[in-house]
Amino acid sequence: MSYRHIYFDEMVCTGCNLCVEVCPCDVLAPNPEKGKPPIVMYPEECYIDGACITHCLKKGAIEIVTPFPMRGGFQRIKD
Amino acid sequence: MMTGLNVIPIETDVLIIGGGLSGCMAAINAAGNNGLRVALAEKSDTRASGKAGTGVDHFWSFIPPVHEKMGYTIDDMLKEHNLSFPGADPAFLRDDLYLKIASTMYDRVLDMEKWGINFRYEDSKVPGKFRIVYQYHSVPSSFNFDGVSLKPKLTAEAKSREVNIFNRVQMTGLIRTDGQISGAVGIGTRTADIYLFKAKAIVLCAGGLTRIHRNASGLDFNTFIPPTCTGDGSSMAFRAGLPVINKEALGGGTNRSLRVGANYNPNYGEPGNTTQPAARIIDWKGNVIIPRTHFYDWEKLGKVKWTLKDRQRWLKVTTSGGAGGGAGWHARLAELHNKGEGPFYLDLSDATDYEAQYIEWSIKNEGRGTQFMRYFKDEEGFDLRTTRQEYAGFGTPEGFFTGLWVDKDFETEIRNLFAAGDEVGGFMYSDAPGAVAGGWYAGGMAAKRAAAQKESLPLDEGIMQARKKLCSAIMNRERGFFWKEVEIYIQNLMDFYCGDIRSEGMLKRGLERLEYARAAPIKADNPHELARSLEVKSIMDNAEMVLRASLERKESRPAPFGFKRADYPEQNDKEWSCYLGIKMEDGEFKFTKYRGNG
Numbered sequence: 001m002s003y004r005h006i007y008f009d010e011m012v013c014t015g016c017n018l019c020v021e022v023c024p025c026d027v028l029a030p031n032p033e034k035g036k037p038p039i040v041m042y043p044e045e046c047y048i049d050g051a052c053i054t055h056c057l058k059k060g061a062i063e064i065v066t067p068f069p070m071r072g073g074f075q076r077i078k079d
Numbered sequence: 080m081m082t083g084l085n086v087i088p089i090e091t092d093v094l095i096i097g098g099g100l101s102g103c104m105a106a107i108n109a110a111g112n113n114g115l116r117v118a119l120a121e122k123s124d125t126r127a128s129g130k131a132g133t134g135v136d137h138f139w140s141f142i143p144p145v146h147e148k149m150g151y152t153i154d155d156m157l158k159e160h161n162l163s164f165p166g167a168d169p170a171f172l173r174d175d176l177y178l179k180i181a182s183t184m185y186d187r188v189l190d191m192e193k194w195g196i197n198f199r200y201e202d203s204k205v206p207g208k209f210r211i212v213y214q215y216h217s218v219p220s221s222f223n224f225d226g227v228s229l230k231p232k233l234t235a236e237a238k239s240r241e242v243n244i245f246n247r248v249q250m251t252g253l254i255r256t257d258g259q260i261s262g263a264v265g266i267g268t269r270t271a272d273i274y275l276f277k278a279k280a281i282v283l284c285a286g287g288l289t290r291i292h293r294n295a296s297g298l299d300f301n302t303f304i305p306p307t308c309t310g311d312g313s314s315m316a317f318r319a320g321l322p323v324i325n326k327e328a329l330g331g332g333t334n335r336s337l338r339v340g341a342n343y344n345p346n347y348g349e350p351g352n353t354t355q356p357a358a359r360i361i362d363w364k365g366n367v368i369i370p371r372t373h374f375y376d377w378e379k380l381g382k383v384k385w386t387l388k389d390r391q392r393w394l395k396v397t398t399s400g401g402a403g404g405g406a407g408w409h410a411r412l413a414e415l416h417n418k419g420e421g422p423f424y425l426d427l428s429d430a431t432d433y434e435a436q437y438i439e440w441s442i443k444n445e446g447r448g449t450q451f452m453r454y455f456k457d458e459e460g461f462d463l464r465t466t467r468q469e470y471a472g473f474g475t476p477e478g479f480f481t482g483l484w485v486d487k488d489f490e491t492e493i494r495n496l497f498a499a500g501d502e503v504g505g506f507m508y509s510d511a512p513g514a515v516a517g518g519w520y521a522g523g524m525a526a527k528r529a530a531a532q533k534e535s536l537p538l539d540e541g542i543m544q545a546r547k548k549l550c551s552a553i554m555n556r557e558r559g560f561f562w563k564e565v566e567i568y569i570q571n572l573m574d575f576y577c578g579d580i581r582s583e584g585m586l587k588r589g590l591e592r593l594e595y596a597r598a599a600p601i602k603a604d605n606p607h608e609l610a611r612s613l614e615v616k617s618i619m620d621n622a623e624m625v626l627r628a629s630l631e632r633k634e635s636r637p638a639p640f641g642f643k644r645a646d647y648p649e650q651n652d653k654e655w656s657c658y659l660g661i662k663m664e665d666g667e668f669k670f671t672k673y674r675g676n677g
C-alpha cells in the first residue's frame with residue numbers, strides 16, 4: 001500500500017511513455033507490456049507538478065488526484 | 080547484486096551542470112559561439128526540470144520601451160533593489176551582478192520570443208503590447224507571459240544548436256587540474272553508469288536546496304522548489320574546496336510549521352507576484368494585513384516624479400516581493416502568527432472579472448500553478464473570488480540566498496568554473512532573471528574561455544575513482560539503510576538542532592548527530608535508489624555547511640538576511656556585516672568574510 005494519486009486510463013493511454021521520459025522525479029516506469037500505461041513505481045516521490053499530464057499527447061490518459069495532506073487549506077467565503 | 084558503474088568518457092568544450100532555466104540558457108549561448116562542443120547534464124529531463132519545470136509566469140527586468148517613458152532608469156531600479164537591505168548595507172549588495180541582469184534581461188526576452196514564447200497581447204495598452212506588472216519595484220517592471228512551455232522551448236532551441244543533452248545524469252563531483260576546472264563526474268540515474276566529462280569550462284547550474292528540513296505537509300516531495308534540488312552544486316563545489324556563502328541565512332525567517340495550514344505549496348509566487356493585483360492578505364477576522372494593489376493605469380503612462388523615499392514608502396505597504404516592503408511581510412506574518420493572531424488568508428474577493436481571469440492565466444503559467452488550478456477548480460469546485468487560501472508566507476530553508484561566491488563575471492574561485500541561477504550566493508531576488516540572464520552571461524564567458532584554450536587538461540581520475548567507490552559500496556553491501564531513513568534523520572536533526580532560533584550547544588550537538596549519519600551504511604537496490612542515496616549525501620554536505628556557518632556567525636540579524644542566535648541576540652555589524660563563506664581546505668573548515676559592494 002502506498003500513495004495512490006496517479007491514475008491512468010488504459011482506454012486512452014497508448015503506452016508511448018512520454019510521461020516516463022519527462023517526469024522530474026522519475027517516479028514512472030514503462031509497462032513491460034507494450035502499449036499499456038506506465039507503472040507508478042515511486043508515488044511517494046511525486047512532486048505533483050503535472051509534467052506528465054502537460055506533455056501527454058492524449059487528453060484524459062493521466063489523472064492526478066491531489067493527495068490528502070495538500071487539501072483543505074481553503075475557506076469558502078460565506079455571504 | 081547491482082550491475083553498473085561502467086565508465087563512459089565524454090570530451091566536450093563546455094559542460095553545463097543542470098538543465099533548468101540557467102543551465103539551458105548557458106548551453107544555448109555557449110553553443111552559439113565558435114562552433115564549440117557543448118554538453119549539458121541534467122538529473123531529470125530538461126523539458127520539465129527545475130523550478131520552471133512546468134512554467135514560469137514573470138520576469139523582472141529593466142524594460143527600455145516602458146521605463147524610458149516613465150523616466151525610470153536602471154540606476155533607480157538598482158537603488159530600489161538595494162533597499163532590500165536595511166540601510167542598503169553595501170556588504171550584502173552586488174551591484175555588479177544586479178546591473179548585468181537588469182540591463183540584459185530585456186534582450187533575453189526578445190530572444191525567447193524568437194524561440195516561440197509569447198510576450199505580446201492584443202488587449203494590452205503597454206508599449207510593445209507586453210503585459211507588465213508590479214513585482215519588486217515602485218513601477219511595473221515584470222513581464223507576465225505564456226511561460227508554461229518555456230522549458231520545452233528552451234530544450235528545442237538547445238537541440239537546434241546541437242547541445243548534447245544528457246538527461247538522467249546526476250552530476251556528483253567536480254575535477255580540477257592545476258587550479259583550473261577540467262571535468263566532472265556524474266552517475267546515470269537509470270543505469271548507474273559513470274559519466275566522466277572532460278571539459279575546458281563548466282557552468283554550475285544545479286539550483287537550490289530542499290528536503291533538508293521536514294516538509295510542512297508531511298509529503299516529503301511536496302516541496303516548494305522541486306525535490307530534485309538537493310544542493311548538489313553546493314555539495315560538489317564545497318568538496319572541491321570552494322567557499323559557499325550564506326548557508327546560515329534563513330531569509331524571511333518564517334517558522335516552517337506555519338506552512339501546515341497553507342499546505343498546498345502551489346509553488347507559484349507570493350501575493351505580490353502571481354496573484355496580483357487582487358490578492359490581499361487578511362487575518363481570520365477579515366482585517367487587512369497587506370492590502371491589494373492595482374494594475375498600472377497605462378493610459379497615464381508618463382514621467383514618474385517620485386523620489387527614492389516616495390518609492391520606499393510605496394513599497395513598504397504593498398505585497399511587492401522585494402525591496403523595502405516585501406522583504407518585511409514574510410517576517411511580519413510570522414511574528415503575528417507567533418502572537419497567536421493567525422490564521423491568515425489570501426483574499427481575492429474584490430477582483431474584477433478581468434483581474435480574476437488574468438490571475439488564473441498567470442497562475443497556470445507559473446510553476447505548479449496549472450495543477451493548483453486543476454485541484455482548486457476541477458476537484459473542489461472553488462472559485463478565486465469566493466474561496467480564501469490559507470497563507471503563511473515562507474522561509475528560505477530552500478536557500479534562495481545561499482550559494483557560491485562569484486566575481487562580476489559569475490566565475491567562482493576555480494578558473495573556468497562559473498555558476499548561474501540559484502547556485503549564485505548573495506544575490507537576493509535574482510529569481511528567474513538571475514537564472515535566464517545570468518545563465519546566458521555565464522555560458523558566454525565559459526564559451527570564451529573554452530574557445531581560447533586549445534587543449535583539454537588531463538583528468539585526475541581520483542575524484543571519479545572515489546565516487547565510483549562510494550557508489551559501489553552503496554550498491555553492493557549486503558545490508559544497509561534505505562536512503563529515506565537517513566534523510567528523515569537529517570531532517571529531524573536540522574529541525575531540532577538548527578531551527579529558526581539557534582545556539583551553540585544545539586548546533587554542536589547537531590554536528591555530532593550529523594557525524595553519526597555520515598557513517599550510516601546506505602544500501603541501494605537499483606540505480607534510482609542509488610541516485611537518491613547520492614542526493615542524501617549532498618543534503619548531508621549542505622547540513623554540515625548550515626550548522627558550521629551558524630556556529631561561526633555570532634550575532635543575530637533580521638530579515639531579509641534572517642538569522643537568530645539565542646546566545647548572540649544582538650546585531651553586530653562591526654564583525655558580521657558580511658557574507659560568511661565556508662570552505663574545506665586540507666580537511667579543515669575555513670571561513671572567509673566577503674563584502675559584496677565593499
